[in-house]
Structures are given as structure tokens and as C-alpha cells.
Amino acid sequence: MTSNEPTRLSEIDGLHAPNRAPRTIRFSQANIRLFQQLWLQSFPGHKPKERGGTLFADKEGGLHLQNIGGISSSATEMMPNLTSRQPDRYRAVGVFHTHPYGRNDGWATGVSFSGLDVAYLINQRLNIIVAQSGPRLFALVRTSMSPTAINARFYHGFKTGALLAQIDKGSTPQQASRIVANAMAVENGLAYYQGSHQAVTRVHPA
Amino acid sequence: MSIRLELLIAVTVATLQTSATVAETLPTRRHPVAARCSSAYVRASRLGDQADAAIARRDYAAANHMLDKGLAALGAAYVHPRVLDDTSLQLTFARYHEKKGRLSNAATSKRTVLIDRLALCMK
Numbered sequence A: 001m002t003s004n005e006p007t008r009l010s011e012i013d014g015l016h017a018p019n020r021a022p023r024t025i026r027f028s029q030a031n032i033r034l035f036q037q038l039w040l041q042s043f044p045g046h047k048p049k050e051r052g053g054t055l056f057a058d059k060e061g062g063l064h065l066q067n068i069g070g071i072s073s074s075a076t077e078m079m080p081n082l083t084s085r086q087p088d089r090y091r092a093v094g095v096f097h098t099h100p101y102g103r104n105d106g107w108a109t110g111v112s113f114s115g116l117d118v119a120y121l122i123n124q125r126l127n128i129i130v131a132q133s134g135p136r137l138f139a140l141v142r143t144s145m146s147p148t149a150i151n152a153r154f155y156h157g158f159k160t161g162a163l164l165a166q167i168d169k170g171s172t173p174q175q176a177s178r179i180v181a182n183a184m185a186v187e188n189g190l191a192y193y194q195g196s197h198q199a200v201t202r203v204h205p206a
Numbered sequence B: 001m002s003i004r005l006e007l008l009i010a011v012t013v014a015t016l017q018t019s020a021t022v023a024e025t026l027p028t029r030r031h032p033v034a035a036r037c038s039s040a041y042v043r044a045s046r047l048g049d050q051a052d053a054a055i056a057r058r059d060y061a062a063a064n065h066m067l068d069k070g071l072a073a074l075g076a077a078y079v080h081p082r083v084l085d086d087t088s089l090q091l092t093f094a095r096y097h098e099k100k101g102r103l104s105n106a107a108t109s110k111r112t113v114l115i116d117r118l119a120l121c122m123k
Helices: A029-040 A115-123 A152-168 A173-187 B003-015 B038-056 B060-074 B087-099 B103-120
Strands: A024-026 A052-057 A063-066 A077-079 A091-098 A128-133 A136-141 A191-196 A199-204
Touching: A029 A052, A029 A063, A029 A091, A029 A128, A063 A091, A115 A128, A115 A136, A115 A152, A115 A173, A136 A173, A136 A199, A152 A173, A152 B087, A173 A191, A173 A199, A173 B087, B038 B060, B038 B103, B060 B103, B087 B103
Parallel strands: A091 A128
Antiparallel strands: A024 A199, A052 A063, A052 A091, A128 A136, A136 A191, A191 A199
16 A cells, blocks of 8 residues: 555554554545635635535445535534445445634634533544644544543533633634543543644644 | 546535524424533523623623533533534633623634534534
């Protein structure tokens, strides 16, 4: 396999620990095109609206973004559709969504994951969650060291407090989101990635 | 259905639903308030309306106060297990704006969060 081939499910499935996760996750050209299209479509009428879809694995482990648009979305949330229309061919292994911010927030980009993004990854037993915020891509990969379930309401309150504490310490919202995303990865046995364009690089564990 | 067609349909639907308004958060017979929110919904919704009135008269300090109370009233009751919920990230922008003295921007960020959280009470 050449190093430029897209990452397959077998590389991110059944990992014993975050340090067994690949150093780099590469996405297929088809997925990258969809990620970028969905980002560009995240500002209808110049107002932010999250976009996304579900990452399905085929029988060979190739990852495909489908169920574009999910069930619903708004400026700050998205409900993915994890049900495959071809369950004999595909199974849901992850989700992708955008993090858009509008004029009120200076068209900010580079915003990483929320506490409830992490709770979704864990509670839905997915392998991977990916977010695009401007040119930046973020990803989290679940491992065997991750909990099997999280109390979403409790975790939401806990992590919202952590985000706001970072702002009070002088971080920008983008910095706060990345600091807290890294901390959530450490706490939950996840591998955390940051990058742009076609690939993301593991930042936890470094 | 091809991915391109699927994307086209998603974009068309989304374009028809571009702007969230307070009216979209009002419960209807088809979309009643979920039991998990019911006790907090009316109070939070009322505080949101009061914040809108304060924003209309450009009293952003009062609007922020009302929105803080509305968000506190709703608490985490609205959390939906099948939603990628990034409202907490929007709240970091609100806190950031407040620290910089941009009370209008802070109120707008918080209002977005309250509207979206109230809407999740109907899912």
C-alpha cells in the first residue's frame, strides 16, 4: 500500500489504545470533495448552518460519505442519519459535520469538537468523527480504552464549563475548543487529529 | 440515488429553510415539546421573548441577562442523544464577545443557542 492511499476501516477499527491509531488519516478524493462542498454550503443566505453526513464502510473497508444532510440541522447542531439504504453493502462507522460561524462571530474557522460530539461518537459506538471548520479538519477515533457509554447531559455541562474556563483564561474560542478536544481525547481513550485538506495528523497521543 | 443527486436534494431543502426564527421554536401539534423539556420549555421560551424585546430596544445588557436566565432554566434537559450538538461551542463565542465588551454580539450568539436548544425540545 502506498502512503497516499485513503485510510481504510481496518486501520481505525478495533484499536487497543490511542497510540495504536494511525499517525495520519487520509480521506479519499470523493470524500474530500464532499467535505469541501458541504463546507461551502454551510452559509445559506450568509447565515451559518451545519452540514454533514454519515461515513459508511463498504465490505472492503473503504469509507464513503453518504446520507448527506442527515435528518436535520441548524446553525449549531446536526442530527445524522446512521441508517444505510443498502445495509447489505454498507455499515455506519462515523460521521462528518461542519462547524460554521457567521458574521456575528467574525466568520471564525478552526473550531474543534464539543463535549456532545464526543458523547455522540462514544454512545453511538462509531469508529470516527470528523469536523471541518474552514480549511481545518479535525478527527477523533474511538479505541478499546474508550468508555462504552457517556452520560451525555452530565458530560455536556462538565465540558461546557471547561470551554468557558478556557475563555476566562484568555483563549480564543478556537484555541479553547482545541485544548478541550485534546483533553476529552485523553480522558476518553481517543486518538485526536488535526489537519487540513486531504489528511489529518495525530496530535494525541503525540 | 447518486451522491450528487443526494447532495442536490439536501442543498435545495436547506435553502428553503435558511433562517431559524423564534416561530420555528414554537411547539405545534405535529411537533410537541418533548417530555424531557416540558417543565423548563415555557420559562426558557418566555425569557427568550423578553430578550428579543430587549434586543429590539438595544438594551444588550438586559438581553444577555435574560438569555443567561433562559439557558439556565432549560439546563441540559434539551440534550438529544442522536444529535451532534455544538451549542456549547457557540456559547464560547458569547463568553468571548462579553469579555471584549461586545454585548450585542454576545446576545446574538446566546439567542442562537437558545433558539436551537428550544428547537431540539421538539425532536
